[in-house]
Amino acid sequence: MIGIRRSAGDVAPSIICELVKTPFMPNAKRSWSALVLAAAIVAASPAAPAAGRPDGAVDAPALRAGDKWTYRIVEGHRQKTTWTQTLEVTSAAADAITVAVTIDGPTGRDTREEVWNAPGIVRSGTIAGFGTKRFEPALIRYRFPLTRGEAWSQRLRDVDKPAGPYGDVSFKANVVGHETVSTPAGKFDAVKIRYVYQLDDESLSNYPTQCEYVVWYAPAVGAAVKEQRRAWSMTKGRSPARTPAENAVHELTAFTHAG
Numbered sequence: 001m002i003g004i005r006r007s008a009g010d011v012a013p014s015i016i017c018e019l020v021k022t023p024f025m026p027n028a029k030r031s032w033s034a035l036v037l038a039a040a041i042v043a044a045s046p047a048a049p050a051a052g053r054p055d056g057a058v059d060a061p062a063l064r065a066g067d068k069w070t071y072r073i074v075e076g077h078r079q080k081t082t083w084t085q086t087l088e089v090t091s092a093a094a095d096a097i098t099v100a101v102t103i104d105g106p107t108g109r110d111t112r113e114e115v116w117n118a119p120g121i122v123r124s125g126t127i128a129g130f131g132t133k134r135f136e137p138a139l140i141r142y143r144f145p146l147t148r149g150e151a152w153s154q155r156l157r158d159v160d161k162p163a164g165p166y167g168d169v170s171f172k173a174n175v176v177g178h179e180t181v182s183t184p185a186g187k188f189d190a191v192k193i194r195y196v197y198q199l200d201d202e203s204l205s206n207y208p209t210q211c212e213y214v215v216w217y218a219p220a221v222g223a224a225v226k227e228q229r230r231a232w233s234m235t236k237g238r239s240p241a242r243t244p245a246e247n248a249v250h251e252l253t254a255f256t257h258a259g
Contacts, residue, residue, distance in 0.1 A: 056178065057145035058191055060119040061222030063092050066258025069223045072184060075248035081106060085250070087114075087223070089258070096123070119222075120144055127169065127197060128211055128231060128246055133158040140173075142217060146191045148177040158200060166202035171195055181216045181226050185252040188225050190216035197231075207234045209245055218252075225252040 066089065073083040083105040091098045097116040102109065112132050114125040120142030124134045135156045143152045157168040176192040197211035211231040218225040231246035 055147065057147040058217070058219045060142075060144040061219070063089050063097055063119055063222065064258040065089050065092050066256070067222065068254075068256040069221065069252060070254040071250045072253050073248055073250050075246070077244060077247050084253075099125075127171075128199060128209070128229075134160050135169075142193075143173070146175050146193070146217065148175055150175040161200065167198070167200065167208065169197065169200045171197040179216065181218075183225050183251045183253070185221075185225065185254055188216075188218035188220060190218045190225055192216055201233075205236055207236060207240075209233045211246065221252065221255050222257070223252075223255070224250070226250065 068086065068088040070084065070086045073085055075081050075083065083103055085104075086102045088100050088102075089097060090100050095117070097119070099114040099116065101112045101114060103111070114132070115123045116125070117123050117138050120140065122135060122139040122141050124132055125139065125141075126132060127139070136159045137154075137156055139156055140152060140154055143150065151172065151174045153170070153172040155168050155170045157163075173193055173195045176194055179190055179192050181188055181190045193215045195211070195213040195215065197213070199209040199211065202208040209231055210233075211229065213230075214228045215224050216226040217223070227248075227250040229246050229248045229250070231244075233243050233245055235241045235243070
């Protein structure tokens with residue numbers, strides 16, 4: 001049986017942002033007018049980022065076709081390679097969100113498509129690298145609402161990969177808390193999440209690849225603004241050798257909310 005485990009933290013963090021802050025006004029009529037104006041401004045906002053709640057939890061964003069995020073990816077160990085990755089929502093329905101992914105780098109341009117059942121729930125997409133997988137069950141990248149101390153774990157398989165004698169993909173995630181993070185796109189209040197993955201690439205000569213990712217998700221953006229990715233593999237035998245694999249930093253350079 002495939003299971004998902006979830007636990008709650010002991011203490012909720014403080015609110016990380018305020019949409020409207022109105023100074024005290026002794027005149028009741030002026031105060032009422034200010035509140036009406038503030039409500040109109042919020043209602044007219046074209047963006048729909050995830051909401052911050054009084055307990056510090058972050059709800060799922062309301063994604064729309066045209067939402068777009070662009071990242072700079074610096075990958076490698078001694079020799080670094082720089083990529084540009086753009087994600088754009090092409091359709092957003094109640095049962096599926098389609099995202100076009102474009103990757104530009106030294107070897108040219110590559111495109112692929114992701115399908116999400118809902119924000120943070122990936123039916124087809126990636127875990128490590130750029131290859132697309134179709135997950136069963138869907139990958140829970142973000143389990144909303146995101147609250148400090150929340151944790152979840154999951155086992156899933158790539159339905160396009162033939163069944164083998166070894167294990168499926170498995171991972172554990174933990175919401176660490178709120179941090180302020182700086183990127184080329186600006187400074188953001190973000191939720192820090194740690195992931196530990198074990199991939200489904202074990203063989204007769206190698207253990208499965210191990211991945212440790214740290215992600216900073218910003219409610220104002222409705223997506224991650226920074227990721228640190230580290231991965232390694234290890235050979236089997238009397239003298240196992242550990243080989244570095246992925247070593248990358250993803251940083252947001254630009255984003256657009258459809259309006």
